[in-house]
Amino acid sequence: xxxxxxxxxxxxxxxxxxxxxxxxxxxxxxxxxxxxxxxxxxxxxxxxxxxxxxxxxxxxxxxxxxxxxxxxxxxxxxxxxxxxxxxxxxxxxxxxxxxxxxxxxxxxxxxxxxxxxxxxxxxxxxxxxxxxxxxxxxxxxxxxxxxxxxxxxxxxxxxxxxxxxxxxxxxxxxxxxxxxxxxxxxxxxxxxxxxxxxxxxxxxxxxxxxxxxxxxxxxxxxxxxxxxxxxxxxxxxxxxxxxxxxxxxxxxxxxxxxxxxxxxxxxxxxxxxxxxxxxxxxxxxxxxxxxxxxxxxxxxxxxxxxxxxxxxxxxxxxxxxxxxxxxxxxxxxxxxxxxx
Amino acid sequence: xxxxxxxxxxxxxxxxxxxxxxxxxxxxxxxxxxxxxxxxxxxxxxxxxxxxxxxxxxxxxxxxxxxx
Numbered sequence: 001x002x003x004x005x006x007x008x009x010x011x012x013x014x015x016x017x018x019x020x021x022x023x024x025x026x027x028x029x030x031x032x033x034x035x036x037x038x039x040x041x042x043x044x045x046x047x048x049x050x051x052x053x054x055x056x057x058x059x060x061x062x063x064x065x066x067x068x069x070x071x072x073x074x075x076x077x078x079x080x081x082x083x084x085x086x087x088x089x090x091x092x093x094x095x096x097x098x099x100x101x102x103x104x105x106x107x108x109x110x111x112x113x114x115x116x117x118x119x120x121x122x123x124x125x126x127x128x129x130x131x132x133x134x135x136x137x138x139x140x141x142x143x144x145x146x147x148x149x150x151x152x153x154x155x156x157x158x159x160x161x162x163x164x165x166x167x168x169x170x171x172x173x174x175x176x177x178x179x180x181x182x183x184x185x186x187x188x189x190x191x192x193x194x195x196x197x198x199x200x201x202x203x204x205x206x207x208x209x210x211x212x213x214x215x216x217x218x219x220x221x222x223x224x225x226x227x228x229x230x231x232x233x234x235x236x237x238x239x240x241x242x243x244x245x246x247x248x249x250x251x252x253x254x255x256x257x258x259x260x261x262x263x264x265x266x267x268x269x270x271x272x273x274x275x276x277x278x279x280x281x282x283x284x285x286x287x288x289x290x291x292x293x294x295x296x297x298x299x300x301x302x303x304x305x306x307x308x309x310x311x312x313x314x315x316x317x318x319x320x321x322x323x324x325x326x327x328x329x330x331x332x333x334x335x336x337x338x339x340x
Numbered sequence: 341x342x343x344x345x346x347x348x349x350x351x352x353x354x355x356x357x358x359x360x361x362x363x364x365x366x367x368x369x370x371x372x373x374x375x376x377x378x379x380x381x382x383x384x385x386x387x388x389x390x391x392x393x394x395x396x397x398x399x400x401x402x403x404x405x406x407x408x
Contacts, residue, residue, distance in 0.1 A: 003347055004346065004347060007350040007351060008350065010354050011350065011353060014357035014358060015357065018357070018360060021365065025365045025366065025368060027368055028367070028368050028369035028372060029368065030368070030372040030376075032369075033369060033372035033373055033376060034372070034376055037380075043388070043389070045388065048399035048400055049399055068398075084399070085398050217359065218356060218359075218360070219359070219360070219363060220360055235375065237374075237375075254368070254371040254375070256371050257365055257367065257368045257370075257371040258363055258365045259368070261368065261371070261372060279388040279389055280382060280385055280389075281378070281380075281381075281382035281383050281386035282375070282382070283379040283383060283386060283389050284386070284389055299379070300376055300379055323387075324386050324387050324388065325387045326387070326388075326399055327388060338399055340387055340388060340399060
């Protein structure tokens with residue numbers, strides 16, 4: 001009993017230490033630093049393409065690195081690979097389990113992955129010899145739903161799960177290389193750093209964590225949100241993290257200052273954030289909400305500068321292509337839209 | 341047995357917090373300046389920010405004129 005009390009005290013002391021340390025580096029705010037910058041003018045993006053074909057709610061989408069192809073996952077039990085310019089369906093992959101919650105496109109373009117309430121991450125080879133797309137590997141070990149997955153390469157993928165852990169998998173052997181434990185609630189979303197050395201995870205414990213992939217440890221933990229974090233992404237230069245939460249706000253955390261820099265909120269926005277994506281320069285933050293809209297924020301000034309209204313149901317996923325040319329939104333209304 | 345699990349969990353949490361407390365930090369003013377600089381330096385390449393001329397927008401059909 002004595003040891004527990006001592007450990008608890010030590011824990012509280014360390015938490016206070018971290019809070020105090022962060023304060024000593026808070027010599028300014030992003031607001032002050034960006035005081036001389038003019039707010040971005042009104043951003044009005046138009047729907048350029050509508051991708052029709054799914055027969056039920058779309059839960060996830062991910063751009064391929066070529067900025068032309070993308071993959072989407074729907075609870076109609078299909079993964080569809082789209083050519084966003086022609087709107088043609090390049091592949092329509094039937095899934096064993098229709099309860100899909102996430103999908104990902106490998107940087108090489110050779111593989112796609114998905115998973116959900118089956119607790120597994122299934123890897124599909126798009127470039128099989130006979131032209132048929134087949135399951136290449138089923139990564140099973142999570143004891144909770146698969147909320148998100150992202151490829152590091154054709155041989156490694158990271159997953160986040162309702163079992164509160166994130167896992168780095170060896171795709172060839174189908175085994176877990178590293179289990180990243182630490183979140184005290186369902187891990188809902190993950191993002192990989194531009195240099196592939198780190199990943200970030202957002203969870204139902206209201207925190208975001210930065211993980212060192214090779215050292216297999218959590219480096220930093222960021223709090224402040226008042227509800228589940230559903231979406232997370234890296235600022236394009238890899239030095240900051242953006243989170244989106246059920247508390248209807250997004251937050252920007254700087255990794256090197258180890259603290260929150262800004263909160264994006266508006267009293268008129270009362271619906272949780274489901275998804276987010278920064279624009280190529282990081283200046284714009286696009287956030288999808290439960291209220292069918294996507295809000296566009298000036299990331300430096302924390303002012304709302306636009307809205308994408310076009311879906312007839314919740315916007316569940318959003319992504320900006322690598323060349324920054326377009327944004328894709330996916331919705332429970334079963335459509336994907338390409339905007340710029 | 342439960343109390344043992346709790347103690348080892350707490351020890352792990354304490355070690356983790358020690359690690360997070362030891363991270364090297366930079367001043368917010370420096371971090372904010374670099375974020376701002378990145379945004380401004382890359383603004384011209386950000387199509388959603390500056391727009392795309394119709395002719396070079398891969399997602400827009402080029403208007404074609406038929407010569408009758």
